Amino acid sequence: MTHPAFSTDLSRLINPRAIALVGASERPQSIGGRTLSNLLDHSQIDGELYLVNPTKSELRGHRCWPSIASLPQTPDVAVIAVPASGVIAVMEECAARRVPFAIILTSGFGEAGAEGQRAQARLKEIAEQAGMRIYGPNCPGLTNVNARLGMTFSPSFPHDLVKGPIGLATQGGGLGRNVMQAMERGIGIGLWASTGNEVDLQVADFIHYMATAPDIKVIVTLLEGIKDGPRFLAALQCAADNGKPVIALKVGKSEYGQRAAQSHTASLTGSAEVNSAVFRQYGVIEVDDIDELVDTAWLFARAMPGEREAIGVYCSSGGTTALTADAVGTAGLTLAEFAPETTELLRSKLPDYAAIHNPVDTTAAVLSDADLVESTLGAVAADPNTGCVVTPIALDYGETTIRMAQTIIAAQQRVRSPIVPIWMSDRLGEGYRMLVEAGFAPPRSVGKAIAAIRRWTEWGRWHRSAAGRPARRLPAAVPAAQNEVRNLSELQAKALLEKAGIPLLPVAVARTREEARRIADGMGYPVVAKIASPDILHKSDIGGVRVGIADGAQLALAWDDIMASARHHKPDAAIDGLLIEKMAPGGGVELMAGVTRDPVFGHVMTFGLGGVYVEILRDVTRRLLPLSPEDAASMVREMRCFPVLDGARGRPVADVPALERLLLGVSEFVTANAERIEEMDLNPIWVGARGEGALPLDAVIVERGAA
Numbered sequence: 033m034t035h036p037a038f039s040t041d042l043s044r045l046i047n048p049r050a051i052a053l054v055g056a057s058e059r060p061q062s063i064g065g066r067t068l069s070n071l072l073d074h075s076q077i078d079g080e081l082y083l084v085n086p087t088k089s090e091l092r093g094h095r096c097w098p099s100i101a102s103l104p105q106t107p108d109v110a111v112i113a114v115p116a117s118g119v120i121a122v123m124e125e126c127a128a129r130r131v132p133f134a135i136i137l138t139s140g141f142g143e144a145g146a147e148g149q150r151a152q153a154r155l156k157e158i159a160e161q162a163g164m165r166i167y168g169p170n171c172p173g174l175t176n177v178n179a180r181l182g183m184t185f186s187p188s189f190p191h192d193l194v195k196g197p198i199g200l201a202t203q204g205g206g207l208g209r210n211v212m213q214a215m216e217r218g219i220g221i222g223l224w225a226s227t228g229n230e231v232d233l234q235v236a237d238f239i240h241y242m243a244t245a246p247d248i249k250v251i252v253t254l255l256e257g258i259k260d261g262p263r264f265l266a267a268l269q270c271a272a273d274n275g276k277p278v279i280a281l282k283v284g285k286s287e288y289g290q291r292a293a294q295s296h297t298a299s300l301t302g303s304a305e306v307n308s309a310v311f312r313q314y315g316v317i318e319v320d321d322i323d324e325l326v327d328t329a330w331l332f333a334r335a336m337p338g339e340r341e342a343i344g345v346y347c348s349s350g351g352t353t354a355l356t357a358d359a360v361g362t363a364g365l366t367l368a369e370f371a372p373e374t375t376e377l378l379r380s381k382l383p384d385y386a387a388i389h390n391p392v393d394t395t396a397a398v399l400s401d402a403d404l405v406e407s408t409l410g411a412v413a414a415d416p417n418t419g420c421v422v423t424p425i426a427l428d429y430g431e432t433t434i435r436m437a438q439t440i441i442a443a444q445q446r447v448r449s450p451i452v453p454i455w456m457s458d459r460l461g462e463g464y465r466m467l468v469e470a471g472f473a474p475p476r477s478v479g480k481a482i483a484a485i486r487r488w489t490e491w492g493r494w495h496r497s498a499a500g501r502p503a504r505r506l507p508a509a510v511p512a513a514q515n516e517v518r519n520l521s522e523l524q525a526k527a528l529l530e531k532a533g534i535p536l537l538p539v540a541v542a543r544t545r546e547e548a549r550r551i552a553d554g555m556g557y558p559v560v561a562k563i564a565s566p567d568i569l570h571k572s573d574i575g576g577v578r579v580g581i582a583d584g585a586q587l588a589l590a591w592d593d594i595m596a597s598a599r600h601h602k603p604d605a606a607i608d609g610l611l612i613e614k615m616a617p618g619g620g621v622e623l624m625a626g627v628t629r630d631p632v633f634g635h636v637m638t639f640g641l642g643g644v645y646v647e648i649l650r651d652v653t654r655r656l657l658p659l660s661p662e663d664a665a666s667m668v669r670e671m672r673c674f675p676v677l678d679g680a681r682g683r684p685v686a687d688v689p690a691l692e693r694l695l696l697g698v699s700e701f702v703t704a705n706a707e708r709i710e711e712m713d714l715n716p717i718w719v720g721a722r723g724e725g726a727l728p729l730d731a732v733i734v735e736r737g738a739a
Contacts, residue, residue: 055113116140127162171228196220197249337492342368345391
């Protein structure tokens with residue numbers, strides 16, 4: 033499945049039939065010279081290569097053409113390797129010739145100050161007028177390893193050519209090349225796009241392409257910033273629809289990292305919490321470093337997770353066996369309980385002193401018998417209760433370790449479940465090289481291996497649970513920022529919520545002490561009194577709230593106290609009176625739900641434990657709007673305090689279904705008024721026992737673009 037509104041056909045860019053290299057050079061260390069070498073010496077071009085250089089008639093025995101206009105045919109791709117001062121003129125030639133794609137390797141544009149930004153804007157203008165797409169500028173080029181095509185100036189291209197099912201989309205070239213060089217560990221990367229300044233084509237476009245590309249099975253992305261939220265989400269949804277995992281490393285999580293990312297790419301980095309919430313919703317596997325990214329991606333490339341999640345551990349060192357079992361348990365994973373036939377085979381084959389119940393400790397005594405190790409390891413991997421097997425190798429023991437590597441390779445050929453060898457030694461001996469050449473890409477520690485397996489397992493659960501669900505609704509595009517905002521009064525906010533069908537307690541504003549008494553008498557006591565002012569959002573902070581008012585006399589005292597406190601703390605605030613509200617029943621739990629507008633993705637809901645300590649306790653979860661019923665259910669259950677709602681220590685079970693309905697109602701309200709709602713805060717939300725409902729007790733809404 034694709035999303036036509038956001039998808040772009042990149043097939044002529046990634047598999048071009050005709051390429052023009054503009055700025056081809058005989059100087060081997062220049063960008064044009066290195067790109068020429070990669071295309072002529074190290075690529076297998078299935079079509080025409082045109083060299084463009086107005087000062088040369090030929091280069092290395094190949095004819096040179098003076099301009100794009102002079103070429104005998106229009107190329108699919110123009111690779112531009114001229115100085116920044118000449119790029120715009122070349123782009124104008126490409127536009128006139130209707131070249132569909134331009135790869136601009138040259139730096140000196142959006143990353144280079146005001147003048148560079150103006151030049152970059154001109155590039156975008158030229159391309160849009162001609163219907164041409166730009167890749168770059170300020171990028172290392174495009175590498176299609178599976179087709180052995182390097183439209184790049186990188187001197188590493190000839191050395192990083194291990195074909196494979198992983199697609200890599202990055203913004204920065206250095207980290208991207210770092211991932212490419214994980215080929216030394218035995219992984220295969222079929223396509224690498226490093227998009228540079230993203231004046232036009234973005235990482236999202238290449239994720240979208242890879243989501244339907246037949247030679248790509250796993251998508252990896254390194255992100256410094258996300259410029260177009262809906263475009264990015266459409267790509268993630270397309271990958272999910274096609275059953276392809278997306279593994280992401282997002283830099284810029286800390287203030288330091290955000291500053292570095294912005295100076296590098298001039299992109300919005302976004303809130304780390306929001307980015308992570310969006311990733312969870314769309315099934316993206318978020319990792320924290322390059323090793324974790326590579327280990328996880330290659331495990332997916334070897335095998336997709338199935339319903340069998342339990343792990344088998346097969347080892348020859350007692351201490352290493354225990355270390356691995358601990359890591360499995362600490363990660364929240366499960367050791368498989370072997371089927372009787374597996375246990376019986378292990379008992380019949382292994383010595384009496386070996387541990388035959390998972391985790392298996394063969395002891396080092398059996399390593400000299402390769403057939404014995406292969407048959408027993410194969411039995412563990414073939415066990416019907418086992419989803420994968422880890423085989424930690426604690427040390428390089430020369431010939432013994434070589435035989436162990438051989439048996440792992442042989443055993444894997446007989447079973448479908450992945451065997452994950454862990455090479456723990458810093459000595460990378462022949463056994464390690466054998467595993468690399470066989471495509472195992474051994475993780476270098478038990479912790480890294482188990483982390484990859486945990487993410488593999490969790491994505492399998494997510495993917496199975498998402499099967500058959502309706503496609504997720506993409507959020508509306510984020511409108512341009514407007515400075516004009518206004519705070520609605522609590523009464524105005526609650527009127528909007530009530531109109532949207534969200535249940536509320538009776539509420540009214542009293543302009544005088546006498547009117548407050550009439551309202552409260554009509555509602556019935558107890559009531560709550562709150563200062564009514566559009567200029568005072570956090571009423572409790574200034575003594576602007578009284579709860580549990582039992583009669584008219586207490587209400588009169590509350591009026592005097594609240595008004596005095598408001599005048600003292602906020603002397604310039606406009607005061608409308610007191611808001612009188614029926615008090616919620618006793619008991620219950622106080623929660624909160626807030627909505628903010630993220631500049632990249634749009635409206636995001638934060639939900640969790642409420643009351644005055646929400647900022648301190650920070651027991652919250654987040655989701656991008658609109659919510660699905662599954663989102664609402666998972667938000668409630670992800671909170672650390674969920675056991676309190678679920679009847680912990682004899683408490684009544686809370687009305688969780690009503691709470692989920694409330695979250696969905698708020699989501700629909702905000703989505704229907706997306707242009708209007710800037711912020712929203714429902715705190716506290718009272719949740720009673722099962723059947724008693726969930727009610728917002730306070731409501732703050734900030735509108736944008738309002739008069």
